[in-house]
Amino acid sequence: MWNKRYAQKEYFYGKQPNEFFREQLLKLPPGRILLPAEGEGRNAVFAALKGWEVFAFDTSTEAKKKAEKLAKEKKAKITYNVMSFEEAEFEENSFDAIAFIFAHNINRNRNHRKLLNFLKPGGFLILEGFSKNQINNNTGGPPVIDLLFSKEELQDDFAGLSEKKIWEEDVFLNEGTNHAGTASVIRLTGRK
Secondary structure, three states, X not given: OHHHHHOOOOOOOOOOOOHHHHHHHOOXXXXXXXXXXXXXXXXXXXXXXXXXXXXXXXXXXXXXXHHHHHHHXXXXXXXXXXOOOOOXXXXXXXXXXXXXXXXXXXXXXXXXXXXXXXXXXXXXXXXXXXXXXXXXXXXXXXXXXXXOEOHHHHHHHOOOOEEEEEEEEXXXXXXXXXEEEEEEEEEEEEEO
């Protein structure tokens, strides 16, 4: 499904970074960042242009091609691998930040906890995803309630974070053709 979606000429979610990701990243000093389920590279390229050493992955080979094309177009350097959450292996405590931007996946709890191991102590976590209330909207996100997030689930997944803030809100998305309109999202930030 993702290869078919990303094989289109247009960038499915646009070329501009996610707004929440952009806001949060600009508050941090550049370092090493991991972007799981990165899709066509809009957030990875933005981070690289702001001085970050970027590592990204997605399961789609077409997404990687589009991300590398965007990076070349913007003269940004990113490291991008094709792999799943389950296949992702990085050195423990090696990233200054991890950003889960609409990174919905079937084994949410296990994969969130696994990737948290790659974050350095003091490292910053950024997450924006669709809440379970998004099931009532037609503005993006998985059409399966179990793939959507609740505050309680994310509190459990990231129980070890300090300075944790988690909230749900309705926002207006303008990210390509499939994240367009009012959407119910959950946002989370915190430090390991």
